[in-house]
Amino acid sequence: MISFDEAVALVRQLSQPLATEQVPLDRAAGRVLARPVVAPRTAPAFPTSAMDGYAVRDSDLAQAPVKLRVAGESYAGRPFGKRAGPGTCVRIFTGAVVPPGFDRVVIQEQVGQSNGLAFFDRTPSGGRHIRPVGSDFFAGEAILPAGIVLTPQALIAAAGADVGEVCAVRQPRIAILATGDELAVPGTAHLRAGAVPDSVSVGIAALAEAFGGAVVLRLRIPDTLEALESGADEALACSDIVVVTGGASVGERDYARDMFRGHAMQPVFSKVAMKPGKPVWMSRAGARLVVGLPGNPGSALVTARLFLAPLVAGLSGRGAGLAWQWQSARLGENAPEVGDRETFYRGQLHEGRAVFVGNQDSSAQAALGVSRILIRRAAGAGVLPEGREVSFLPL
Incomplete structure (x- = not known):
């Protein structure tokens, strides 16, 4: 069994970005x-109107009030397309040439405007309401740097x-194998005696996708070695990360x-001195x-947030550190003493203070549903009074 920090160091070593690929926008x-x-092109590539109105020459409005003949119209995507001489103007719309x-x-x-004439009461001043060529960017200019996540605004x-x-960077493909005879599709567990809804794989899939992964396979597998081996083969064939939930205890099944066992497995770690989640491997x-991951929902979610999320973030190119951005807050209540394992409490921020x-x-699971942070406390720590600072990680 290793410490939490030792496990973090091992995960960090494994969290290197995958290969790159061309992706349709x-x-x-x-x-x-x-x-x-x-940018392969300049934007705007031509002078563009920033408003609905009339394109004019300053020289024609120097002695306002004045009337100008409307020579035509220019729409976005349908330019006027002709030359208009002095003494004329062009009706123009936002985005038009x-x-x-x-x-x-x-x-x-x-x-x-009346009968093909436009009336200008005064000589205009101030903004010209024209976007010049290249006012956004020029051809050959790097408009997005490498390493950023493609947000809606970046797209x-x-x-x-x-x-x-x-x-x-290629998305890490995630396969999730939920093991246990008792597991049932949520919404159907009440139809079978002894069945339990498979809540863990639902949350783990959402967490993996939130940190940049793509879930390509989810299986619920009964506790028979033949079925489990078949599931393992299928998962390894289609994924970069296989997540197994449950079956990490010492029972005979x-x-x-x-x-x-049919694959050459090299252990990274087998247990971590932490609570909850000691059996994580x-x-x-x-x-x-x-x-x-352990089968209990709280243990599974905590260990997935602490180890799976950084692993997925690292492989996706976001960096494992994205998932380990520890913050601090003052306690809103006394923190209990801690046992012999580093402990991660589920909590919330209430008026800026950490509470359990x-x-x-x-x-x-109900308490997990309203948890927003993990409060970290060292093994063997005593009671910590309200108002003292603690470290926490957003869930």
Whole structure:
């Protein structure tokens, strides 16, 4: 059994980004850029109106009030397309090309129109309401740096540069094997005596995806070695990380490790001196990683947040450190003394202070549902009074 910090160090070593691949932009949300996005075109590529109004020459409005003939219209995507001489103006709309020779756009609220003539009461001043060529970016300019997560706003920037695909770090593929005769699809457990809803794999799948993974397989497998070995084979064939929930105890039907006996497994760690989650383990199977989580929901979620989330974040290119951003807060109540293992309490922030949720049992699910943070306390620590600082990790 190793310490929590030792386990963290081992996970960090394994959390290196996967290979890169070209990804169509409409499937790139949440991915990590492996190379900068360089604009292949200038934006705007032509002078563009920033308002609805009339394109005019300053020289024509120098002696306002004045009437100008409306030579035509310019729409976004449908430019005026002709030359208009002095003494004329062009009706123009936001995003449309400003015809050559025109100096500014006068907003439509300041212009009257009748019988093909536009009326200008005064000489305009101030903003010209024209976006110059390249005012956003120029061709060849790097508009998104490597290493960022492709957020909705980043995708807009890439698409606006007329980029159709990006080079991104490959998403880690996650297979989740929920083991146990008792497990049933949530919503159906009441139909079978002794059945328990499989709540753990639902939460673990959501957590893995939140940190950059793609869940490609979820299986519920009964406690027979033949079924478990078959599930292990299928999972290893399609994933980068296999997550096994349950079967990590010492009962005569706990086969979490035996199910991989047909594969060359190299242990990373087998137990961690922590509470909850002592039975958590990790191994390598060739290029694949196998993470064994306890079957109790609280233990499973805590260990997944502490070890699986950083692993997924690292492989996805986000960096394992993203999932280990410890923060501090003052206690809103006394913290109990700690036993002989480092302990992670489920809690919340109330008015900026860390408080504990009621039921800390590893099987508790209602309390887990309202938990927002993990409060970390060292093994053997005594009672810590209200108002003292503690470290916590957002859930």
